[in-house]
Amino acid sequence: MNKQSRGMFPVILIILALSLAISGCAKKTPSASSTGAKLPISETYYVFDTVVTVKVYDEKVSKENFAKIGTILDNVEIWLNRENKDSEIYKVNEAAGKEAVKVSPETFKAVKAALQDSIDSNGVFDLTIGPIVSLWGIGQDGAHKPADADIAKALALVNYKEVTLDEPNLTVKLNKPGMSLDIGGTGKGYAADLIAEYVESQGFHSAIIDMGGNLLTVGQKPDGSDWTIGIQNPDQSRGTSVGTVKVGPMAIVASGIYERFFMEDGVRYHHIMDTDTGAPVQNELASVTILTDLSAMTGEGLDNWVFSLGLEKGLAYVDSREGVEAVFITKDQKVYVSKGLKGKMTMTDDSFTLAGE
Template sequence: MGGRFDITIVAENKELAEKNIDSVVAEISRIENLISDWKSDSQISKVNQNAGIMPVKVVKEVFELTKRALELSNATHGAFDISFAAMDKIWKFDGSMTQMPSEESIKKSVSLVGFEHVILNQDSSTIFLKYKGMKIGFGALGEGYATDKCRQMMLAKGIKAGIVNASGDMSTWGKQPNGAKWLVAITNPINEEKILPTIPIENEAIVTSGNYRKFVEFNGKRYSHIINPKTGYPATGLISVTVIGPSAEIANGLSTSTMVLGKSAGIAFLEKYADYRFILITDKGEIIHSKVASMNKMKLPKRVNSF
């Protein structure tokens, strides 16, 4: 899926652990072959190849994942948009950009983005993209979905504890061999050599979205790799969003959406999801977190040093 997966299994012996790790890898590959828009023969690639031409029948699993992504797109009024894959990649974060893109090129870059033009037919299990050149992709949900599925599979096999970590989209279950909860550290986005207080979790997912590694600066203003799919401009205001809750798929969708929505709208949005907790860090270094007991006990600082 274009990212690194780290798999931790707690088992009775090494052989059993390795066998189940192999099962997790196979499951990740299975999901990748269904939804990767980099693989030309995947179901999502076939949907994209037939944009503006005809609906494409997909398996129920892909249909339901697409349906949930559209529901999130609608809930965020397009701050999250499953059709972002059609966006022209005019922003470069490899050091090659020397000036801001023009307003015209930015506007053109999102001309084919619009989740409202993704048509689902539940009865026939088909997906149709209304206009030629449209694309859908699961860059913001696919890895989290895969970790959730692997956790479910391991629990069904009787593996009582472990972690599947997809480049920061992390699903956990059970406890460490010593009986303690898993401890997850959040990187200090101002100084990556330091961390914020660790978060103890059990049978939960945790995801962090941030702009502190991939960005460009023009005239003293930082532009991140997380792009607002409605405007074509990079998200501003927040540098890190961590979401903790039952599902890595949903947590990733919430964290990515919040980065685009910004501080005020993001908090209002996250507070609608009672099963999820959050930690936001603004570009001024302010730390804001959920008003729940488990978060209050963490003794998070009120801010980190600004850039």
């Protein structure tokens, strides 16, 4: 369990599916513009080991626009994917304990934001979680519980205070050999923000960016009404919701214990890691969904941070933040919402109970 005196809780950047429920929504169409085309017009990409779908509700969107979006995603991949040997983050990790690495302004911005989240959370979120993520390998074939000695060794390398940034020179240095940045989830949010910025710059003011289940809505629906998004049922497959919430332009990002895990000796080991113990977090929560109009990158930075706090502290923290709301689902199938969502959640699955309303 966490040492509350240190304020340390689990962290790992993840993707959790959200169900998108938009009445009258046409199914996916080719990424080409044509008069009278069904809306939305969409294109699908694969980056960061994630299926990304961009839907634009404007018949003027062109294949050139979608190609540009593909370039944005490719750029983020080469900036921030630690598994890509050509990426800047990979090079930073390879130079750990040796030298500072000059990076692009975009990579520096993402690392700086992740470091700030680490500082603000007192290590609940820690951008240097890479050694623990690699050790457990959850989601990969052959994943198993590591030996305690190996966990301790990896955990000794997790410390955001050992990251040195030099903004004038755009360099990043990891001070200890073996350290490793893992900001893939934040990177997905960064990519979503860049895509939204591009889409709006082209005059398209109604769109949905789906980063493997985490969403960023652009503007309102074409008729000017709010989007209706479904909150994923943590006990079911992707696309099954427990309820819906109407939102305007918003990032919807979630964390939970059900999508990537393995069972060993009757114990479920999921992908949300505790930066204090180096093992999966244990609390009463099955999932947390963050809704924020600040940015998708902000939402990605908050989701595991808030999940790791547990229900009571997580709710208190969200209620203290401007522009941030959350839906908490506990293992005993109760649903709790932050104060800004009171009276706005419509339940669609009667096996779950909306608490506190």
